[in-house]
Amino acid sequence: MRLVSLMFALATLAGCATAPPLPKIESLRGDRIGVLVEISGNPTHTHVGTTVFNNFVKKYPYQWNLGAEVRRIIERSVNEAGFTVVDLRQEGFDYQKVAGLIQTTGGKWQVAAGKEEVVRQLREQHKLKALIVVKDAPVMASLECSGGPCTARYVDHSGLYTRSVFGYTSYRAVAAFPWNVYVLDSVADISLAEPLRPMLGEPSYFLRSFKSPANFENLTEAEFQPVREGILSFTQEASKAVVKVLNVK
Secondary structure, three states, X not given: OHHHHHHHHHHHHHHHOOOOOOOOOOEOOOOEEEEEEEOOOOOEEEEEOOOHHHOEEEEOOOOOOHHHHHHHHHHHHHHHOOOEEEEOOOOOOOHHHHOOOEEEEOOEEEEOOOOHHHHHHHHHHOOEEEEEEEEOOOEEEEEEOOOOOOEEEEEOXXXXXXXXXXXXXXXXXXXXXXXXXXXXXXXXXXXXXOOOHHHHHOOEEEOOOOOOOOOOOOXXXXXXXXXXXXXXXXXXXXXXXXXXXHOEO
C-alpha cells in the first residue's frame, strides 16, 4: 500500500507539469460542495541528514485529532464562502469511489474511465458543484536545487520534517495529505493547475522560529505543538485558496 501511495504521489506531481488550463468556473451562493477527509495517525518526525546514515523516521503516540480539525477548517472555509457543505461519507461515498475521479487525456480534462457512473450520481442525485477530497499519502516536503539536479524529498506521514547540512538544521511542518478538488460541470481537477498547483503540490510550512528540541530524537508533545499549528495554518490557507478559485458569485 505504501508503494502504491508513493507511486500515486509521484504520478500526481508529474501530471501537474502538464495539466491543461482550467475551464471558466462560476459558482452561485448555496452551490453544494462535497467534502471527504480521510486523515489518521500520529505525528512523525522525518529527518534527512548530511549522509544517509543520519536519516531516521520516528512515529510519536501523541493524539492530534488531525482529521477532525482539517475537516472542520475546510468546512468552515466552504461555508464562509457562501457554499453548502455536503459530507460525502454520510452520502455513502468513500475515498476509493472518488479517487482519481477526473484526469487529463490528450491535453484535456476528462472523467476517468470507470468513474462515469460515480460522476453522474454526484451531479444528478447529489447536485454537487465540486468535491474537495483530502487523503493521507506521501507528499513532497522540499525540493533541493543547489548547483546540480534537483532532489525531491518525500515524507510518508504528517508531522515534522528536518534537514541538516553541515551543522545547520531547518524545520518544516508537513501536511502529508494531498488534495484533489474536482469540478463537475466543466470537469477539471483544479488542484493540479494554476493557481493552486504551487501551494498544494508542496504542502510544507517553514517553522522559522522553531526552538531546537532538548532531545532531537525524542520530542515532547509540547515541542511538537508548533508543528501541529503549522499544519493547520497550511490547511487554512489552502482551503481559502480553493474556495477562491471556485469563484462564488
